Amino acid sequence: MRRYDAAAMRPADLRKEIKRCGESVLEIVNCCGExxxxxxxxxxxxxxxxTPGNALGAFLDGGTIIVDGNAQDATGDTMNSGVIAIxxxxxxxxxxxxxxxxxxxxGNAGYRAGVNMKAYGGVSPTLIIGGRSGSFLxxxxxGGTIIVxxxxxxxxxxxxxxxxxxxxxxGRIYLRTTEIPTGFSPHLLQRRISREEKESDLRPVLTEFxxxxxxxxxxxxxxxxxxxxxDPENRYKEMYAAI
Amino acid sequence: xxxxxxxxxxxxxxxxxxxxxxxxxxxxCSFGVHTRDSRxxxxxxxxxxxxxxxxxxxxxxxxxxxxxENPNRMHxxxxxxxxxxxxxxRQAETGGVLLSSMGSPSGSVPRxxxxxxxxxxxxxxxxxxxxxxxxxxxxxxxxxxxxxERDRDGKLRDNLPPHLEMKVPVMFAAMSYxxxxxxxxxxxxxxxxxxxxxxxxxxxxxxxxLYKYGKNTxxxxxxxxxxxxxxxxxxxxxxxxxxxxxAKPGIGGHLTGAKIKGDIARTRMVPEGIDAISPxxxxxxxxxxxxxxxxxxxxxxxxxxxxxxxxxxAVHNIAPIASGIARSGADIIAIDGFRGGTGAxxxxxxxxxxxxxxxxxxxxxxxxxxxxxxxxxxxxxxxxIQSSSDAAKAIALGADAVSIGTAALCALGCHLCAAxxxxxxxxxxxxxxxxxxxxLDPEKGAERLCNLIRAWKRExxxxxxxxxxxxxxxxxxxxLALRGAGLTQKELDVLGxxxxxx
Numbered sequence: 096m097r098r099y100d101a102a103a104m105r106p107a108d109l110r111k112e113i114k115r116c117g118e119s120v121l122e123i124v125n126c127c128g129e130x131x132x133x134x135x136x137x138x139x140x141x142x143x144x145x146t147p148g149n150a151l152g153a154f155l156d157g158g159t160i161i162v163d164g165n166a167q168d169a170t171g172d173t174m175n176s177g178v179i180a181i182x183x184x185x186x187x188x189x190x191x192x193x194x195x196x197x198x199x200x201x202g203n204a205g206y207r208a209g210v211n212m213k214a215y216g217g218v219s220p221t222l223i224i225g226g227r228s229g230s231f232l233x234x235x236x237x238g239g240t241i242i243v244x245x246x247x248x249x250x251x252x253x254x255x256x257x258x259x260x261x262x263x264x265x266g267r268i269y270l271r272t273t274e275i276p277t278g279f280s281p282h283l284l285q286r287r288i289s290r291e292e293k294e295s296d297l298r299p300v301l302t303e304f305x306x307x308x309x310x311x312x313x314x315x316x317x318x319x320x321x322x323x324x325x326d327p328e329n330r331y332k333e334m335y336a337a338i
Numbered sequence: 339x340x341x342x343x344x345x346x347x348x349x350x351x352x353x354x355x356x357x358x359x360x361x362x363x364x365x366x367c368s369f370g371v372h373t374r375d376s377r378x379x380x381x382x383x384x385x386x387x388x389x390x391x392x393x394x395x396x397x398x399x400x401x402x403x404x405x406x407e408n409p410n411r412m413h414x415x416x417x418x419x420x421x422x423x424x425x426x427x428r429q430a431e432t433g434g435v436l437l438s439s440m441g442s443p444s445g446s447v448p449r450x451x452x453x454x455x456x457x458x459x460x461x462x463x464x465x466x467x468x469x470x471x472x473x474x475x476x477x478x479x480x481x482x483x484x485x486x487e488r489d490r491d492g493k494l495r496d497n498l499p500p501h502l503e504m505k506v507p508v509m510f511a512a513m514s515y516x517x518x519x520x521x522x523x524x525x526x527x528x529x530x531x532x533x534x535x536x537x538x539x540x541x542x543x544x545x546x547x548l549y550k551y552g553k554n555t556x557x558x559x560x561x562x563x564x565x566x567x568x569x570x571x572x573x574x575x576x577x578x579x580x581x582x583x584x585a586k587p588g589i590g591g592h593l594t595g596a597k598i599k600g601d602i603a604r605t606r607m608v609p610e611g612i613d614a615i616s617p618x619x620x621x622x623x624x625x626x627x628x629x630x631x632x633x634x635x636x637x638x639x640x641x642x643x644x645x646x647x648x649x650x651x652a653v654h655n656i657a658p659i660a661s662g663i664a665r666s667g668a669d670i671i672a673i674d675g676f677r678g679g680t681g682a683x684x685x686x687x688x689x690x691x692x693x694x695x696x697x698x699x700x701x702x703x704x705x706x707x708x709x710x711x712x713x714x715x716x717x718x719x720x721x722x723i724q725s726s727s728d729a730a731k732a733i734a735l736g737a738d739a740v741s742i743g744t745a746a747l748c749a750l751g752c753h754l755c756a757a758x759x760x761x762x763x764x765x766x767x768x769x770x771x772x773x774x775x776x777x778l779d780p781e782k783g784a785e786r787l788c789n790l791i792r793a794w795k796r797e798x799x800x801x802x803x804x805x806x807x808x809x810x811x812x813x814x815x816x817x818l819a820l821r822g823a824g825l826t827q828k829e830l831d832v833l834g835x836x837x838x839x840x
Contacts, residue, residue: 135568135639153635188622192563210621215607336434
């Protein structure tokens with residue numbers, strides 16, 4: 096494993112090194128706000144200690160990014176495949192328009208997490224937020240799965256801010272709570288999921304998440320989950336009248 | 339009342355007595371206007387279905403068809419136009435937001451290009467005959483070099499950031515696969531390659547078959563991020579971030595699930611049969627700093643080999659907006675004016691939001707000059723560039739190049755019937771119906787596009803020659819070459835030109 100000290104390098108040189116290294120495993124230490132790390136990366140595994148800057152793993156197309164620390168805004172923006180795991184919290188717009196791969200955030204996520212995610216051709220993105228998320232979670236969701244676990248939050252508490260899932264027309268949002276998000280859109284449906292659904296739909300993805308961050312999957316699966324989906328009877332196209 | 343609607347048919351299909359009843363019109367009409375009466379064998383027309391696309395008229399072998407406006411008139415009112423009343427009836431019947439397509443047909447907002455007059459040389463400096471003397475239409479767009487650098491031997495160092503090279507300062511505007519057919523994309527790509535210019539994918543991704551035209555392709559990244567991935571970004575000659583569109587500033591896009599099937603779903607990388615929504619803003623861009631971030635992300639993902647274009651609609655504060663874009667690291671600003679076309683837009687937005695291209699363009703060019711950052715960016719102007727003289731005037735107002743959408747579609751057969759949003763385009767342009775799409779032969783289409791641009795190129799050369807200048811560079815921002823006719827002092831001030839006679 097090659098090791099780079101981010102504090103001792105220019106960010107541009109660090110990014111070039113990551114690109115140059117191809118299919119290898121890199122360790123980056125002392126990260127402090129360096130942006131665009133792993134942008135468009137395909138094969139490399141990055142292990143980052145510290146706080147990488149905005150747009151970590153944007154357009155990610157394979158490879159793995161593990162962060163011991165927090166991440167800033169636009170983590171995994173428009174990512175196509177690969178894995179990003181943040182053992183801390185993430186800023187705003189995490190996983191914007193991601194189409195595949197996995198984005199795991201152990202702590203909280205800021206505003207606009209998972210906006211405009213979409214599934215395609217048998218590939219489906221997964222965004223798991225261990226703590227809470229800010230407002231606008233999963234707006235315009237067009238596919239994929241978002242799970243918010245509320246680890247450490249009191250039972251039955253609000254796990255997202257306002258406008259959760261507004262404008263979504265495909266995909267699923269699971270919240271580990273019984274509290275319906277504030278200002279819940281009339282275009283959406285929500286229901287508590289069954290034990291069987293938890294086992295079949297959530298256990299496989301949460302097992303990996305739990306293993307990644309040393310959580311107990313059975314604990315994560317305990318408690319009630321609500322599932323938010325678009326209402327097929329109440330879509331948006333009826334809004335228009337062609338002339 | 340027909341089908342419970344108060345709205346009268348807008349057009350009337352008229353069949354002349356010399357119709358041979360051959361039935362060609364039945365085959366050509368994609369809206370089901372023409373039918374044959376099974377008892378009498380005579381042809382009939384249901385005018386209420388007619389959108390006036392002229393397909394049947396053009397293809398009638400006997401020239402026996404024409405379409406007129408419905409001669410019926412509503413009760414006269416100078417205050418309440420017939421269109422206005424029909425729109426109210428439509429909304430009273432449906433409760434829907436009015437939706438239409440193509441650029442605004444409204445005549446109430448001025449077009450300035452026809453009121454701008456081009457200079458020509460007389461006596462004091464000679465005009466140039468482009469048939470006899472060299473005339474340079476080669477245009478480079480992108481960020482200019484920050485400074486002149488020389489190596490130890492005093493030779494100029496090439497420190498020019500990545501840029502686009504065009505043989506003619508006209509490119510094809512962004513029109514997405516899904517809004518237009520694959521045949522249109524093929525025709526545009528082939529023509530761009532042949533002409534040495536560029537076409538633009540629009541926001542629907544780039545079909546696999548068209549990656550080979552990459553060096554003449556601008557790939558677009560819009561808020562829906564459809565079909566955007568690392569290979570796509572690398573495939574084009576430049577990447578365009580679409581913030582806004584002249585036909586619908588501030589409004590997102592909505593491709594209904596019915597249009598998302600097969601290759602469109604694959605190219606957009608979205609599931610079949612499910613609506614594809616482009617949110618109104620990019621939700622990862624809430625500020626100029628965020629825009630800078632997306633520009634940098636794209637440059638990072640493309641190894642700093644592609645210029646980045648930021649496309650915005652012409653709106654009220656366009657000059658400071660453009661200044662912000664110029665400072666965001668973008669290499670090119672594309673400004674799309676009020677009259678820009680669209681495959682579907684809410685009518686009220688299309689006809690009311692935004693400002694004319696001419697005013698926006700002049701304001702942006704002036705602002706960037708005042709701030710000494712004009713050389714940081716190039717400007718592409720679009721939004722109803724209808725002729726070579728419009729293109730020349732836009733360049734004189736400050737554009738580096740223009741892009742044409744509607745004019746290119748007209749070259750392919752579009753008759754501006756504004757029924758794009760129905761998906762039943764009889765000309766094979768704005769449709770995904772396999773049979774209809776076959777009506778547009780990409781090779782013939784490309785040839786027509788090449789003819790159009792070559793003709794414009796000759797005309798631009800004539801215009802420049804007449805002025806006594808021999809390169810696009812000398813025309814760019816050359817407002818002394820323009821005079822206004824019938825414009826107010828305020829309009830002249832914004833355009834930065836003098837009145838005719840001054």
